[in-house]
Amino acid sequence: MMFLALRLSILDSAQFPITAIREIKILKKLHHQNVIQLKEIVTSPGPDRDEQGKQIDGNKYKGSIYMVFEYMDHDLTGLADKPGMRFTIPQIKCYMKQLLTGLHYCHINQVLHRDIKGSNLLIDNEGNLKLADFGLARSFSSDHNANLTNRVITLWYRPPELLLGSTKYGPAVDMWSVGCIFAELLNGKPILPGKNEPDQLTKIFELCGTPDELIWPGVTKMPWYNNLKPPRQLKRHVKDAFKHFDFHALDLLERMLTLDPSKRISANEALDSEYFWTDPLPCDPKSLPKYEASHEYQTKKRRQQQRQADDAAAKRQKTHHPQPPHARLPPIQQSGHQIRPAQPTNNPHPPMASGSNHHYGKPRGPGGPNRYPPGGNQGGGGYPNRGGQGGGYGSGPYPPQQGRGPPPYPGGGPRGGGSSGGYGGAPNFPQAGPYGPGGGPGRGPNYPPQAGSRNQQQQYGNWQ
Known part of the structure; x- marks a missing residue:
């Protein structure tokens, strides 16, 4: 089984944010097949510091706290x-x-x-x-x-x-x-x-x-x-x-x-x-x-790359003919129709x-x-x-x-x-x-x- 670790960035090392505490408490009490499951909380050792308390190394991940979830495609x-x-x-x-x-x-x-x-x-x-x-x-x-x-x-x-x-x-x-x-x-x-x-x-x-x-x-x-x-x-x-x-x-x-x-x-x-x-x-x-894994941030990145490619092509051709933006298709109304995914794996x-x-x-x-x-x-x-x-x-x-x-x-x-x-x-x-x-x-x-x-x-x- 795959898991996903999400890092909590804590600005004040002396205090754990109340918002994170609330989220963890809520997730710990919810157990349902349609609610994401929090597997565990993982911490890493704090960074090495000198006599004045300044961090010696530049490893920003030391002293971090991670929430580990089940991975969703x-x-x-x-x-x-x-x-x-x-x-x-x-x-x-x-x-x-x-x-x-x-x-x-x-x-x-x-x-x-x-x-x-x-x-x-x-x-x-x-x-x-x-x-x-x-x-x-x-x-x-x-x-x-x-x-x-x-x-x-x-x-x-x-x-x-x-x-x-x-x-x-x-x-x-x-x-x-x-x-x-x-x-x-x-x-x-x-x-x-x-x-x-x-x-x-x-x-x-x-x-x-x-x-x-x-x-x-x-x-x-x-x-x-x-x-x-x-x-x-x-x-x-x-x-x-x-x-x-x-x-x-x-x-x-x-x-x-x-x-x-x-x-x-x-x-x-x-x-x-x-x-x-x-x-x-x-x-x-x-x-x-x-389907192949797809998340919102990937589709945003894909659109940005497409816009950049269109702009570059337009500059080369001295004219600008942008491709129409991708739009979602409405659902298939007949229940017997086959789903038409974008190159599904199965x-x-x-x-x-x-x-x-x-x-x-x-x-x-x-x-x-x-x-x-x-x-x-x-x-x-x-x-x-x-x-x-x-x-x-x-x-x-x-x-x-x-x-x-x-x-x-x-x-x-x-x-x-x-x-x-x-x-x-x-x-x-x-x-x-x-x-x-x-x-x-x-x-x-x-x-x-x-x-x-x-x-x-x-x-x-x-x-x-």
């Missing part, structure tokens, strides 16, 4: 940006289902990720997707009364409540990011590529409409509402903008991109949506092709619906596999349940017997019953208490083992 952005890459609908459903399953596990353990984006969703060549980079993650209280920083989540995936200055928020912020990822997979490109925070908010309002007290109670009292509200009233047109999407996909996207966070769909509810229960069904991850068969030998094809209730550590919270934890009228993130635990059985795979019983079993309520996840306050800027992609540093030696000491 791809991140979602790097994979989607491969020239010629075209995901199928079953493949997108497979990735989205794994993302929501891992996120639901985090939320039931009262952990916010706060930086969900394509480069932080890692995929191996077995088709498994895992949430990674918990550097901005932190625990939250069920009442959402703690003051948290709003300077989190990469701009294109940041929800409107943070852009309007809210410091009291919960799992709904992650679900907005998931909605942006979902639309990006179906649309073939990012849907809200803002240049700065005001521009990002403008793009959100142009797509989702201008919020008012009727649509989003309390929005006019948010800290930055008066400064950032649009000069004119804008109507919501998510359905018009993405009318080429499948009906159930569009319905799920509408509920993810709900402006009012209290009415935004939860991860658990999203897993129960019709999108994952209608044909074509999510494919078995193991049926996906094996592409034996098109994706197949998962059968009874796969964990998605087994009941989540007592009859299903125990995917989580024993001793979990029998009541489903403190994860807030959605309220009325389609709900949102409210208060109180999950009610018993919430959810349905597995999708109607071939040979299985009817949904919610029959021989295939069904959900016996929300999964029983382990739970832990909150940590201290904090936050800070995001970090970049997953580097291969030889990189030897965390995002080119991320400076933890600059965090707020």
Whole structure:
């Protein structure tokens, strides 16, 4: 098995950064197949110093601390940006289902990720997707009364409540990011590529409409509402903008991109949506092709090299005829079509619906596999349940017997019953208490083992 060691750069040798401590504590308590696994923490001996305490040798790696993770072959952005890459609908459903399953596990353990984006969703060549980079993650209280920083989540995936200055928020912020990822997979490109925070908010309002007290109670009292509200009233047109999407996909996207966070769909509810229960069904991850390793930083480097080559060729020819930039292809709409990867290393068969030998094809209730550590919270934890009228993130635990059985795979019983079993309520996840306050800027992609540093030696000491 391959591992990836990410170096923590510590500016003050006398103090270990609280942000790193928080990340390690969170990763140590999360154990799930859709969450990246922290294998161990490795330290190297400190540098040799003279009598005045100055470092004698110039080895900057002495005294370093490394976080060792399992190695993943791809991140979602790097994979989607491969020239010629075209995901199928079953493949997108497979990735989205794994993302929501891992996120639901985090939320039931009262952990916010706060930086969900394509480069932080890692995929191996077995088709498994895992949430990674918990550097901005932190625990939250069920009442959402703690003051948290709003300077989190990469701009294109940041929800409107943070852009309007809210410091009291919960799992709904992650679900907005998931909605942006979902639309990006179906649309073939990012849907809200803002240049700065005001521009990002403008793009959100142009797509989702201008919020008012009727649509989003309390929005006019948010800290930055008066400064950032649009000069004119804008109507919501998510359905018009993405009318080429499948009906159930569009319905799920509408509920993810709900402006009012209290009415935004939860991860658990999203897993129960019709999108994952209608044909074509999510494919078995193991049926996906094996691709050559691809990460976001590699695709950026490839684009830069292509631009440099185009510029050089144009100078030689005295005329400039740049090649059009590579654009992602929309997904294949028919489930029976073959995936067309960019020179995959192994592409034996098109994706197949998962059968009874796969964990998605087994009941989540007592009859299903125990995917989580024993001793979990029998009541489903403190994860807030959605309220009325389609709900949102409210208060109180999950009610018993919430959810349905597995999708109607071939040979299985009817949904919610029959021989295939069904959900016996929300999964029983382990739970832990909150940590201290904090936050800070995001970090970049997953580097291969030889990189030897965390995002080119991320400076933890600059965090707020």
